[in-house]
Amino acid sequence: TLTNTANNTVTLNASQTLTIAGTFNANAGTIVINGTVTTTGTGVLTGALANLSYTSGSIYNHAGDAGVIPTANWNSNSLINITGTTTTAPTGLNQTFGTLNINCGLLTGARTATLTGNVTIQGNLTISGTSVANTMTLNPAGFNFIDNGTTTINAFGIWNDNASAG
Secondary structure (H helix, E strand, O other), X not given: OEEOOOOOEEEEOOOOEEEEOOEEEEOOXXXXXXXXXXXXXXXXXXXXXXXXXXXXXXXEEEOOOOOEOOOOEEOOOOEEEEOOOOOOOOEOOOOEEOEEEEEOOOOOOOXXXXXXXXXXXOOOEEEEOOXXXXXXXXEOOOOOEEEOOOEEEOOOEEEOOOOOOO
């Protein structure tokens, strides 16, 4: 576990990659991501809007199953890749993102990411599954969902706004 208890400024440079297999608590000080952060397995990055920022060109890879997408200030040119879902979709999608790419090549069945609040995508949204039996569904569940860029639903990706209120 790594925690910024001294409220320092921590910056990950553009050419740097940080892989988290444990826990990184980014709830204090200023954490600026210019490079790439990847959470794997049961790795967890916790954040807060006031503390964690992803700048233009930065990348967050959510390569583990389940878990939570960290709460952060996402620049409109930042990229979030959700690739690790096998049995449980991640939570934490109720925030404003840059570009969101959901492409989970190791799905073990039909999976749904159900929103718990409003979402804004400042860039593009892409949803992909792997087969008829292994689909990935994004369900706004009646919350507002705004995509200011291009929405692409690839093979076996599903957009389900069955509440017709989002």
